[in-house]
Amino acid sequence: MKELLEQGCAQIPDSTSSGLSSTLRDVFGHNQFRPMQEDIIRYLLQGHDTLVIMPTGGGKSLCYQLPALHLPHTTLVISPLIALMQNQIDALQATGVAATCINSSMDSAEASERERAAIRGDYRLIYLAPERLMSPAGQRLLTKMKISLIAVDEAHCISEWGHDFRPEYRMLGEMRANDPERFSSIPLVALTATATPRVAEDITLQLRLDEPREFQTSFERTNLRYEVRPKHDMMKQVFEYLDENPNDEGIIYCQSRARCEQIADQLQRRGMSALPYHAGLENEVRKQNQHDFIYGSARVIVATIAFGMGIDKPDVRFVIHADLPRHMEGYYQETGRAGRDGMNADCILFYSAADRTKVEYFIEQKEDADQRDHAYWMLNKMIRYAHTTDCRCIPLLDYFGEKHNGECGHCDNCLNPPKLVEATQDARKLLSAIARTNQRYGLTHIIDILRGSNAQKVVDRNHHQLSVHGIGKDKPKSHWLNVAETLLRDGHLGMTVDEYRTTHLTESSTSVLKGELPITVAISRAIKTKDDVVVRRSKNEPTRPVDAALFDALRVVRRELAEKKGVPPYVIFGDISLKHMAADYPINDFAFLQIPGVGQTKLERYGEQFMAVIRDFAPQTSSCD
Ligand code: ADP
Ligand code: ZN
Numbered sequence: 001m002k003e004l005l006e007q008g009c010a011q012i013p014d015s016t017s018s019g020l021s022s023t024l025r026d027v028f029g030h031n032q033f034r035p036m037q038e039d040i041i042r043y044l045l046q047g048h049d050t051l052v053i054m055p056t057g058g059g060k061s062l063c064y065q066l067p068a069l070h071l072p073h074t075t076l077v078i079s080p081l082i083a084l085m086q087n088q089i090d091a092l093q094a095t096g097v098a099a100t101c102i103n104s105s106m107d108s109a110e111a112s113e114r115e116r117a118a119i120r121g122d123y124r125l126i127y128l129a130p131e132r133l134m135s136p137a138g139q140r141l142l143t144k145m146k147i148s149l150i151a152v153d154e155a156h157c158i159s160e161w162g163h164d165f166r167p168e169y170r171m172l173g174e175m176r177a178n179d180p181e182r183f184s185s186i187p188l189v190a191l192t193a194t195a196t197p198r199v200a201e202d203i204t205l206q207l208r209l210d211e212p213r214e215f216q217t218s219f220e221r222t223n224l225r226y227e228v229r230p231k232h233d234m235m236k237q238v239f240e241y242l243d244e245n246p247n248d249e250g251i252i253y254c255q256s257r258a259r260c261e262q263i264a265d266q267l268q269r270r271g272m273s274a275l276p277y278h279a280g281l282e283n284e285v286r287k288q289n290q291h292d293f294i295y296g297s298a299r300v301i302v303a304t305i306a307f308g309m310g311i312d313k314p315d316v317r318f319v320i321h322a323d324l325p326r327h328m329e330g331y332y333q334e335t336g337r338a339g340r341d342g343m344n345a346d347c348i349l350f351y352s353a354a355d356r357t358k359v360e361y362f363i364e365q366k367e368d369a370d371q372r373d374h375a376y377w378m379l380n381k382m383i384r385y386a387h388t389t390d391c392r393c394i395p396l397l398d399y400f401g402e403k404h405n406g407e408c409g410h411c412d413n414c415l416n417p418p419k420l421v422e423a424t425q426d427a428r429k430l431l432s433a434i435a436r437t438n439q440r441y442g443l444t445h446i447i448d449i450l451r452g453s454n455a456q457k458v459v460d461r462n463h464h465q466l467s468v469h470g471i472g473k474d475k476p477k478s479h480w481l482n483v484a485e486t487l488l489r490d491g492h493l494g495m496t497v498d499e500y501r502t503t504h505l506t507e508s509s510t511s512v513l514k515g516e517l518p519i520t521v522a523i524s525r526a527i528k529t530k531d532d533v534v535v536r537r538s539k540n541e542p543t544r545p546v547d548a549a550l551f552d553a554l555r556v557v558r559r560e561l562a563e564k565k566g567v568p569p570y571v572i573f574g575d576i577s578l579k580h581m582a583a584d585y586p587i588n589d590f591a592f593l594q595i596p597g598v599g600q601t602k603l604e605r606y607g608e609q610f611m612a613v614i615r616d617f618a619p620q621t622s623s624c625d
Contacts, residue, residue, distance in 0.1 A: 071148035096601030101127035155190035250318035542583035
C-alpha cells in the first residue's frame with residue numbers, strides 16, 4: 001500500500017466494494033462511508049460527470065480523494081482558497097498520499113518544480129488555484145500532464161447567482177468545450193455546500209457537465225446545536241459561555257470592523273487569546289491571525305462576515321453571532337463552519353429587537369425600492385428564525401427548499417421546549433409606561449421606570465413620580481425585554497428605525513391595553529453545556545466515557561508533534577480520534593487501528609508516541625500488564 005500511495009502511477013488497487021472499503025480504512029482510517037460517498041465514488045470511477053451538493057463537513061473531499069487512489073493518473077483539484085488547499089495537502093501527506101498544490105503563495109521556481117513533477121506523474125492529487133488555470137504555465141501543465149479526474153471544489157463560485165463569484169472558474173468550462181477530444185474521457189466532479197436550484201443549473205451549464213448525476217444529501221447538520229439567546233449583556237454572556245467551555249475554540253461573528261476590534265480587545269483584557277479578522281486589517285496581520293487560529297495558538301477569532309470563507313478549521317467548537325445576520329443563507333454558511341469534524345458544536349445567536357431595528361435602519365438607507373424590499377424579505381426570514389418556538393431547523397432548511405419534520409433534536413426548542421407563560425398584565429404595564437411617557441423613549445428607559453429605577457435620567461424627567469414607576473419591580477429586566485420582544489414581534493408595539501429606537505404604540509396596542517388580547521411569552525430555558533444533553537450526542541462521539549485527563553495529555557502530545565512538523569494540530573489527529581483514544585485506551589497496533597482517523601501511515605508515524613501516553617493512563621487489567 002505504501003508505494004502505491006507515494007507514487008503517482010503505481011499499480012491501481014481494485015475498485016470493488018471491498019477494495020474501496022479497504023482504502024477507506026487503511027488510508028483514511030474511517031470504518032464506514034458517510035451517506036452517498038460510496039455511490040458518488042463508484043459513479044466517478046465509472047467515468048461520469050457528477051454534481052455533489054453536500055453540507056460543509058459532509059465529507060465531500062473524500063469523494064475525489066479516494067477515487068484519486070484508484071485511478072491510473074493524477075486527479076486535478078481546482079480549489080479557490082489557498083488556506084483550505086494547504087490544509088488538505090497537509091492532511092493528505094499526513095496519511096501518506098502523494099499530493100501537492102500550486103498557487104500564488106509560492107515562488108515561481110518552486111511552482112515550476114512542482115509542475116515538472118506533476119507532468120512526470122509523481123502525484124496522486126494536485127491542487128490548483130483557479131487563477132493558475134488562466135496562466136500560460138497552468139495551461140501548459142493541463143495539456144502536458146496525464147489527468148484521470150477533475151474535481152472542482154466550491155463549485156458555486158462559478159455562478160454569479162451564488163456568493164463568491166470567481167470568473168476564472170469559467171475558463172475550465174471553455175477549455176472543456178474547446179478540446180472535447182481530450183476532456184471527454186476525463187470525468188469532472190463539481191462539489192459545493194451551497195447550491196440553490198439556480199446555482200446548480202449554472203454549475204452544470206458553465207462547466208459543460210455531460211448529463212451529470214446530482215447527488216444531494218440533506219442540509220441538516222445533526223452535530224450542530226442551534227440556539228438563540230436573548231441579548232441582554234452580550235459580553236458578559238459571551239464570557240460565561242467561554243468560561244463554561246474552557247477547552248473549546250471558535251468564531252465570534254459581528255457586523256462591523258469596529259465591533260470586531262472591540263470584542264477581541266475585551267476578550268484579551270479578560271486574558272483570552274482572541275484575535276480580530278476583517279477586511280480593514282493589513283494583509284499580513286490578517287494572515288497571521290488566521291494562522292494563529294488554525295494552529296491553535298489563538299482560541300477565538302472575532303470576524304466580520306466578509307472574511308468567513310478563509311477560516312477553515314475542522315475543530316471549530318462554537319460559532320457565536322454577536323449581532324443579527326442579515327439573512328438566513330449567511331447564517332447557515334457561517335454556522336456551518338462549526339463542527340466540520342463531525343463532533344458536537346454550538347451555534348449561538350444573540351438576538352435583540354434593537355439589533356433588528358439596526359438592520360432595518362441600514363435597509364432604509366438603500367435607494368432602490370426593489371433592493372429594499374428584497375432586503376426586508378430576507379431579514380424577515382432571519383427574524384422568524386430568531387423568534388420561532390418551533391424547531392429551528394424548519395426556517396433554517398427552508399432556505400434550501402428542504403422541509404423539516406420539526407423534530408431535529410438538536411436545537412434549543414427541541415431539546416428544551418420553551419415554557420409559555422401568561423403575560424397579559426405585564427404587557428399592559430409595559431404599554432402604559434410607554435403611553436405615560438408620550439412614546440418618546442427607548443426600551444431601556446421604559447424598563448428602568450417599570451423597575452423603579454432612580455437613575456439620573458429617570459429623576460431628571462420626573463418619571464419617578466409616574467404611577468407606573470416601580471410597578472414591575474418584582475420581575476427582572478430580562479423578563480421585561482422578553483415581553484417587549486414578543487409585543488414587537490406581533491406588532492403590538494413599534495420601534496423607530498433610527499439610531500434612537502424609541503418605542504411607540506401601534507393600532508393593536510389598544511386592544512392589549514384594554515385587556516382584549518391575551519399575551520403569552522415564551523421563556524427559553526438555556527441548556528448549560530454541550531454535553532449536558534445526552535440525546536444530542538453526535539454519533540461520531542465515543543459511547544464510552546472519555547478520560548478527560550488522558551484527552552488533555554494526548555492534546556499535549558499532538559501539539560508538540562504539530563509544532564515540530566509545522567502543521568495544524570488536527571492534521572496529526574482530529575479531536576475525534578483523540579476522544580476515541582481517551583475512551584478506548586488502545587495500547588497495541590491492532591486496537592490503535594480501530595480508532596477513527598487512524599490509517600496505516602498514521603499508525604506507523606505516530607502510533608508509538610500516542611500509545612506510550614495511553615499506557616500510562618490505561619486501567620490495569622491484570623498483574624502482567
Ligand atoms: P466538506 O468538504 O464536505 O466540508 P470534509 O471533506 O472536510 O467535508 O470532511 C469533514 C470531516 O469528515 C473530515 O474531518 C473528514 O476526515 C471526515 N470524514 C469524511 N468522510 C468520513 C467517513 N466516511 N467517516 C468518518 N469521517 C469522515
Ligand atoms: Zn429542532
